[in-house]
Amino acid sequence: MPARLRPADPAAVAAALDRVRSGDPDRADLRLLVKHFMAVLEDLAPGKSVEVRVPPYAAVQVIPGVRHTRGTPPAVVETDAATWIALATGELTWTEAERAGRLRASGERADLTPYLPLHDPGPTS
Numbered sequence: 597m598p599a600r601l602r603p604a605d606p607a608a609v610a611a612a613l614d615r616v617r618s619g620d621p622d623r624a625d626l627r628l629l630v631k632h633f634m635a636v637l638e639d640l641a642p643g644k645s646v647e648v649r650v651p652p653y654a655a656v657q658v659i660p661g662v663r664h665t666r667g668t669p670p671a672v673v674e675t676d677a678a679t680w681i682a683l684a685t686g687e688l689t690w691t692e693a694e695r696a697g698r699l700r701a702s703g704e705r706a707d708l709t710p711y712l713p714l715h716d717p718g719p720t721s
Contacts, residue, residue: 601635633684646671671703686713
């Protein structure tokens, strides 16, 4: 698993969110927002028991518990960029995403509801 992601510049996040919400995002906006919100999740829920995947942009391991080191992790969440951004910002709930088939979650601790929507904890040292 690569090094931890870093939250993006707040102005860049705001601009990308504006373009996404206006219906005019590009791949760079999606990549920036996915990686930003994955970094925020890593800060809020440090751990290695759940792998969250948003292909092709990023994957992180989060949530305290049994550390995963090789092969398929015991808990996996996978979704697309638009769904991840909507979950992270509170524009979509976990339950709505599950019911609509917009995410796949399997294994113990794979429900990210306690962490969503994401609230940026601010800079870390």
